[in-house]
Each structure stands twice: as structure tokens, then as C-alpha cells.
Amino acid sequence: MPTILYKADASPTARAAMMIVDILGLNFDQRDCNPVLREQDTPELKKKNPMRTIPLLDEGDYWLADSHAIMIYLLEKYGKPEHAHLYPKDPRKRGTIHQRLFFDCGILFPRMRSVMAPTYGGRLGEMTKHMIANIVDAYSKLEDYLSEHKYIADDEMTIADISIMTSVGSLNGLVPIDEKRFPKLKKWFDTMNATDYGKKINVPGSEQHAEGLKALMAFNKYNQTSKL
Ligand SMILES: N[C@@H](CCC(=O)N[C@@H](CS)C(=O)NCC(=O)O)C(=O)O
Numbered sequence: 001m002p003t004i005l006y007k008a009d010a011s012p013t014a015r016a017a018m019m020i021v022d023i024l025g026l027n028f029d030q031r032d033c034n035p036v037l038r039e040q041d042t043p044e045l046k047k048k049n050p051m052r053t054i055p056l057l058d059e060g061d062y063w064l065a066d067s068h069a070i071m072i073y074l075l076e077k078y079g080k081p082e083h084a085h086l087y088p089k090d091p092r093k094r095g096t097i098h099q100r101l102f103f104d105c106g107i108l109f110p111r112m113r114s115v116m117a118p119t120y121g122g123r124l125g126e127m128t129k130h131m132i133a134n135i136v137d138a139y140s141k142l143e144d145y146l147s148e149h150k151y152i153a154d155d156e157m158t159i160a161d162i163s164i165m166t167s168v169g170s171l172n173g174l175v176p177i178d179e180k181r182f183p184k185l186k187k188w189f190d191t192m193n194a195t196d197y198g199k200k201i202n203v204p205g206s207e208q209h210a211e212g213l214k215a216l217m218a219f220n221k222y223n224q225t226s227k228l
Helices: 012-024 043-048 067-078 081-086 091-120 129-148 159-174 183-193 196-226
Strands: 004-007 029-032 056-058 063-065
Touching (some): 012 159, 012 196, 067 091, 091 129, 091 159, 129 159, 129 183, 159 183, 159 196
Parallel strands (some): 004 029
Antiparallel strands (some): 056 063
């Protein structure tokens, strides 16, 4: 059975897994699974991933959820010497990479999710000041990380960059990075998006995601005001 990757192009977390698959040159069966339509809620997928999220990697007799876990797994399983910089063996470098991945999982992506959930739920007509301030605050933390190293976790590109560029991609479509305030972040983001996989996967997927959210917010706002 070929390995299946359940994904949606607009999903930041799915994009991270898709880019690692692309970088490693893996010929997986990449299947669309739309979380907005709850296509991940089938009994088969629920059993494999009780979190009911994408991406989900399915090898038939083994499955794995969470983009960060998937990235590490694929790198450890298929990484060749030319990919070593993406997930170096040095414990301190790994320590920093893991911290940045947890930062994405625990802080950055949830700030995106706090906009996504009420928008898809039909409740959010426009972003609140608090949501915007939280996103700008996350940009400022990333600017600090980029003052420590050339990339997010190291002076070479690592999986932390691949993970974080997807969250920032969608966030930037909602709250554009202010280049004057966050010059290092803007430069890093442009560099990441200029890679082959950035151009092919992250740029169009982020645009689709942010534009879809903005359109839905406008629709929610219209619905809310028309009910008054
Ligand atoms: N920590 C998870 C988060 C995955 C996640 O929340 N994915 C979203 C799509 S961007 C999803 O599937 N949401 C559906 C839901 O939460 O019910 C990861 O990195 O894979």
C-alpha cells in the first residue's frame, strides 16, 4: 500500500508536511481532506487520529498525526546526508529546533486557529483588536529568534523554518508583516517563500487560506448585520 498523506493545500500544518515530502522527493499518495467540511471525521480516520486534524500520515500498518511529529519522522526515516542540516544530530541544535516547533504548535498556530475556528463557525465578522495584537506579538517573538540566528533555530535552515513559514504564511495574509518593525522576519519570510517548495506549496496555499478566511468573515459580517 502506498503511503497516504491526508492534506489540504490551504492548511498551514498540512503544508509543512507537504513541503517535507517535496524536499525528500517522496512519492506519496497525497489526498485532499477538507477540515472545514469535516472530511476527517469518518470512522476510519477518527480511529487513526482521534485529534481529527490534518495532516495525517498513513502507512497502512502505522499512522501518525501532527505536522511536527510527521516532519521529524519523515526526516529520520528518509533523510539523506544532504538533508542533515534540516534536523541536525547535535543535541543542543535539536533542543532549539524542538523548542521552536513547540512554539509553533503551542503559540503561533493557536493564534491562527483563534481566528479560524470562529470564522469557520460563522461567528467572526472581523478580527478583534486582541487577535491582531496577539499576532503582532508573535511576530515580535520571531524577530527576536531571528536576531539570535540567521534562520529560526540555527544559522542554517531547519525543519523549524519549514514549520513556522506555514503559520506565518497564513497570518501574513491577515495581518501583513510590518517590514519597518520586523525587518528580519520579513527578509526571512521572503527567503523561505522564494525556495522551490515555498513557491509551489506555501505561497499559493497561504493565499488560498487567508483569502478564504477574509471572504468568509465578510460573509459572516453581512449575515450578522442583516439579522439586526
Ligand atoms: N498540531 C496539529 C494541528 C493540526 C490542525 O489543527 N489542523 C487543522 C487544519 S489547519 C485541522 O485539521 N483542524 C480541524 C479541527 O481542529 O477539527 C498539527 O501540527 O498537525
